[in-house]
Amino acid sequence: MSDRAPIVPDWLFHYQKQWARADTVAGLTTAAVVIPKALAYATIAGLPVQVGLYTACVPMIVYAFIGSSRVLSVSTTTTLAILAANALGNVVANGDPHALAAANATLTLLVGAMLVAAAVLRLGFVANFISEPVLVGFKAGVAIVIVMDQLPKLFGLHYPKGSFVHNVGAFFAGLPHLSMSTLALAALTLVALVLLERFTPRAPAPLFVVAAAIVAVAAFGLRAHGVETVGAVPAGLPSWTLPDVSLALKLWPDAMGIALMSFTESIAAARAFARNDEPAPDANRELLATGFANAGGAFLGAMTAGGGTSQTAVNRQAGARSQLAGLVTALIALAVMLLFAPLMALMPHATLAAVVVFYSIGLFSPAEFRAILKIRRTEFVWALTACAGVVLLGTLEGILVAIVVSLFALAHQVSNPPVYALKRIPGTNVFRRDSRRHPEDEAFPGLLLLRPEGRIFFANAQHVAEKIRPLVRDSNARIVVLDLSRVFDVEYTALKMLSEADARLAANGTTLWLAGLNPGVLDAVRRAPFGQALGEARMFYNLEHVVEKYREIVSPDVDANRTDDTDDDSARH
Incomplete structure (x- = not known):
């Protein structure tokens, strides 16, 4: 890691003109996937949908100037969104928009500060302390929690949220009051996503289904049939938001867990999609980049951010060669803020929930559980423990369970050599x-x-x-x-x-x-x-x-x- 972040990023000095077209196409394609998902993830966190636009813009720009990965796409992820929801729900119980904005800025700034501090202390090696089986279990637990959280929106139900067990009971108790029109729209959205991913995997499926849902709401008056929409979305640039220092003591434990997951997901995605002819992602440089991306976004309305595996995969498959692709994605998000915000008001909650569920299910991989079980039963138990910790205890507590299980696994292996x-x-x-x-x-x-x-x-x-x-x-x-x-x-x-x-x-x-x-x-x-x-x-x-x-x-x-x-x-x- 360099002693200071460069004003002019290194990749610009080595940029080749023939990359420009590939980076532009990749940025446009990734934007079509990132923006609808970021809007959906903002709703997971209990934040206004425009926060998703801010998160798809500001952190992406900051990362492009500091990050070491050429193709990492930085906005937010399902895991970070559910963790943010847990943290913000603990400090803003009444949903007051001004208090929520201040709490979100505080949380995001804390995450950024912790990541920058970790970079200064050169703690990049910490990413290696969570074993792969435990991470598999943690992500599976997050997928279960997210799906359970989105089910009411898919069925048009309303009930007070509580523990996982409480939510399951409340969901089944509320089924007699479901909205058939909402459920039908959600089902059509899921079917469309499945078909698009199956037959046109390169197409920006989330963009197509969101656009189709907006047209359907406008053309058929679905709001009159009980389909709930996002409502008015402020157009224009994000306003300057100041953190509430008094919330820092309440939010720092959650911020630490989010910082850990942001870095873990980011470095995993960066390493997974690095080509042999590209510089290897530097763990400490990634800490610095994601830290400044969060800190910068905190003052401009963004939520906690990190590199996403699925959107990075899209970026790579679309031909991205450098961080310019991320800048293009951020510019498209900016254009949506300035020009197309009024259309967002017609976006159905059921469609956003369907997008979240569709991409969250991928976090739960039975094949990975089977592969772990085939190799070692003990590590399979660790994966199940991490999954159960997230589902039954909560996401932050699940992170702690995952870390404890990983350290216990390491201690067991080290203390019992063959x-x-x-x-x-x-x-x-x-x-x-x-x-x-x-x-x-x-x-x-x-x-x-x-x-x-x-x-x-x-x-x-x-x-x-x-x-x-x-x-x-x-x-x-x-x-x-x-x-x-x-x-x-x-x-x-x-x-x-x-x-x-x-x-x-x-x-x-x-x-x-x-x-x-x-x-x-x-x-x-x-x-x-x-x-x-x-x-x-x-x-x-x-x-x-x-x-x-x-x-x-x-x-x-x-x-x-x-x-x-x-x-x-x-x-x-």
Whole structure:
């Protein structure tokens, strides 16, 4: 990351004229997808629809001048919208528009400030601390919550919102009072989205369905039949909005969760759609860019922003080559603010809800759950836990559950490293884990080969020792060898554990050898009392070296046994 954000972005210095057409087309295409979705996501957050336009404009412009990804499309996402809804609902219960605008500005500024601070502290590596299974579960939970939140708009129902369980009960209780015209419009919208995505995947499906719905409302007078619309949308540029400092203490926990998800989603999308011939997205630079995008948008009415996977995919597929595509998308959003805002008044809530549901369902991927289960059942449980945390406890609490589960998973893996007994593949110098599937692998009588994996330190040294003991006890080996080729680091506690193991083995007439020590581990062992007791004679380059030495030691015994047998035979004759 550079020490300062450049006034003139780096990509402009390397821009090629032949990219201009592709960037323009990509920007126009992405705008057709981003703008309707941003309008819908604003309604998820409980904000006026024009906030979606501001969010599709201001953050996109700021990111284009600072961000490191050439194709990342920055506005808002379903995840960020539902998190913002939770945060704003906690501090503005009466829905007062002025209080809501101030609270939204405060929340968005806090998110931006936290991301910028994280960039200054170079905390980009934090994105790697949420495991993929946990993220899969979290997104699935968000999808369930969003769909449940939008169902009343699809059916034309009204009831006070509460917990997930409360909302489910209230929804079924209200079904007798549904609006058939609203439900029919929502169903047609969903069918149109499915067909457009299926047969014309490159077409801006959200733009088509929103435009068709506006025409239908105007042509058939659907509002007279109970179809609710967005209502008047202020035209023109966003007004300057000041945050309410008094809300900062209430909103900072939510802001921290939103900042984490904004960065996680942004860096994931940026990395997923980076081409091999493009610079790799820099995590700390992305923190800075999304931070300033949020901070800048906060004063101009935008909601919390981040890079979206689906819109970035559209941007890439449409041919985007640089951040200019994002600037084109932002200019289209600006044109809608200035010229087409009156048309937004006719937009049905049911259509916006259908767009949200259609694109939110994609967050729930049964295939990913099946793939996780196929590989490791434990991580499947982690994914389900994260999903349940979001659904039953809430989105912010779900983030905390996801983080805790990820850290627990990391701690579990680090504190419980595997220890394998090894055998050699016949006719090779390859050693692998002892397995019933390979009965032909070679063992060496009196020699036990063990291989621990990972870093050995205070949190797992005892577990390693506990795994070694039964293997030694069951083997009756004269020599126990620890192959440390897969151990990249040992610390004091681990060396003390090895020293104690050496003493116990020696008391039972067994010798401990070490093999495959990397330079760092070898240096640590030599500096410790354990290394001095071990001596260079009991440290080997690799397991093949161990086998050669073992055979040298065993051969005299074998020859002596053969001589004794010959003498006995002579005496018998």
